[in-house]
Amino acid sequence: MTTSNKLTQNKFFRYFIQALTGKENEFTSGSIRKAIFMLSIPMILEMMMESIFAIVDIAYVSQVSVNAVATIGLTESVITLIYAVAIGLSMAATAVVARRIGEKDIQGAREAAVQAIALGAIVAIVVGVFGFIYAKDILALMGASSELIAEGYGYTQLLFGGNITILLLFLINAIFRGAGNASVAMWTLVLSNGLNIILDPIFIFGWGPIPEYGVMGAAIATNIGRGSAVIFQLAILFFGWSSMQIKVKDMVLNFKVMLNLVKVSLGGIAQFLIGTSSWVFLMRMMAEFGSEVLAGYTIAIRIMLFTLMPCWGMSNAAATLVGQNLGAKKPERAEKSVWKTGKYNAFFMAAVSIIYLLFGHELVTLFNDNEVVVKNGGLCLQIIAIGYVFYAYGMVVTQAFNGAGDTGTPTKINLIAFWAFQLPLAYVSAIIFELGALGVFIAITAAEVLLAIIAMVWFRKGNWKKVQV
Numbered sequence: 001m002t003t004s005n006k007l008t009q010n011k012f013f014r015y016f017i018q019a020l021t022g023k024e025n026e027f028t029s030g031s032i033r034k035a036i037f038m039l040s041i042p043m044i045l046e047m048m049m050e051s052i053f054a055i056v057d058i059a060y061v062s063q064v065s066v067n068a069v070a071t072i073g074l075t076e077s078v079i080t081l082i083y084a085v086a087i088g089l090s091m092a093a094t095a096v097v098a099r100r101i102g103e104k105d106i107q108g109a110r111e112a113a114v115q116a117i118a119l120g121a122i123v124a125i126v127v128g129v130f131g132f133i134y135a136k137d138i139l140a141l142m143g144a145s146s147e148l149i150a151e152g153y154g155y156t157q158l159l160f161g162g163n164i165t166i167l168l169l170f171l172i173n174a175i176f177r178g179a180g181n182a183s184v185a186m187w188t189l190v191l192s193n194g195l196n197i198i199l200d201p202i203f204i205f206g207w208g209p210i211p212e213y214g215v216m217g218a219a220i221a222t223n224i225g226r227g228s229a230v231i232f233q234l235a236i237l238f239f240g241w242s243s244m245q246i247k248v249k250d251m252v253l254n255f256k257v258m259l260n261l262v263k264v265s266l267g268g269i270a271q272f273l274i275g276t277s278s279w280v281f282l283m284r285m286m287a288e289f290g291s292e293v294l295a296g297y298t299i300a301i302r303i304m305l306f307t308l309m310p311c312w313g314m315s316n317a318a319a320t321l322v323g324q325n326l327g328a329k330k331p332e333r334a335e336k337s338v339w340k341t342g343k344y345n346a347f348f349m350a351a352v353s354i355i356y357l358l359f360g361h362e363l364v365t366l367f368n369d370n371e372v373v374v375k376n377g378g379l380c381l382q383i384i385a386i387g388y389v390f391y392a393y394g395m396v397v398t399q400a401f402n403g404a405g406d407t408g409t410p411t412k413i414n415l416i417a418f419w420a421f422q423l424p425l426a427y428v429s430a431i432i433f434e435l436g437a438l439g440v441f442i443a444i445t446a447a448e449v450l451l452a453i454i455a456m457v458w459f460r461k462g463n464w465k466k467v468q469v
Helices: 003-021 032-062 066-082 084-102 106-133 135-141 146-161 163-178 182-206 215-239 255-287 291-327 331-365 371-385 388-403 408-432 437-461
Strands: none
Touching (some): 003 182, 032 066, 032 163, 032 215, 032 291, 032 331, 066 135, 066 146, 066 215, 066 255, 084 106, 084 163, 084 255, 106 135, 106 163, 135 146, 163 215, 163 291, 182 291, 255 291, 255 408, 291 331, 291 371, 291 437, 331 371, 331 388, 371 437, 388 437, 408 437
């Protein structure tokens, strides 16, 4: 090995350790490539932990029954719709906190964090009460059979009832990311999903003194694992090493800051509502083809999360870089960061798409050997993988808009791509032309490609550089 290669490896290792320990929080100067690396590494590992849990979770549940897998698919499609408010708030929190950090206004960043957490807790309590009471009705509305409802409603009840643990986990992590403390967000996900992976089989299958809960055990494990991580997050916020350390005097409601967060989050809420509501309609459409087809689709989506989550990690890095550099009055650096991140994301997604195209059915077989499940799950992976390179740029550019506080533009793009294009195409292809699940898969891919193209065209116009938050 040459001296030059040794120096390169040493530098890589040094930067890697710095990224994991979170020693660098402000990224408005220096190498853009290094900034992307320092933010992306912990964010990718964070999202990888989330996707690993999604894979392990569905692997355990697949051993229970096809109805158990379908229950998870139906429940998550609805609960993410209700989380729209929290996701929109997370987008606002990242944008505002990143902007304040770029402006060197640490106190302003802390104030935004406190107000975001307060608003998130209110949303979680309302959602939890409603979802726990009406769990059976929610599943029935989504087209679940009476057998599926009888077996799976306990999962739906507990996931909704304990949603505050999931909601606060991701909301507080969004605050950490905005502050450039991506490593803190990563370690909380390591704790959360590590506990989930350990507890899942214990509560699903009943180990030792713990009774067998079936699919409901997955929800119990989720609440315990993510609840523990939220406690860890709060300990860091009040007593830890983060630059976002909150003091008792900061724990007051500031309606001016709160209203600003609500204003910025409205676009994010609408954006997420549009995207997730289209997913709900697609899941409802898939339910028409039976539990086995729905289970195949659900497994395929979980497998896709394994690769999409790391890509979201890079996209979140782009959002932080945009917010901080706009705060530091460096819009050109912000734009350059986005295109560089998109390029790296595209390289990764191109490699993944080849794997899905060649081994899609084999991957689904790892989780379920039912012939119909494997056929539809593998087909889903292959069709959607065709547009993966476009997804790479679409995700990064969309998050860049959000990082700038311009949540309105992605909302318009989602409206065009999902409601005006994807849903009509899915219905016509799947129902009118009787392509079945294949029609839905084609519509998903076509819509994501369209979204990426529109997003890149609008991003080049540069109006996002003028947004104030």
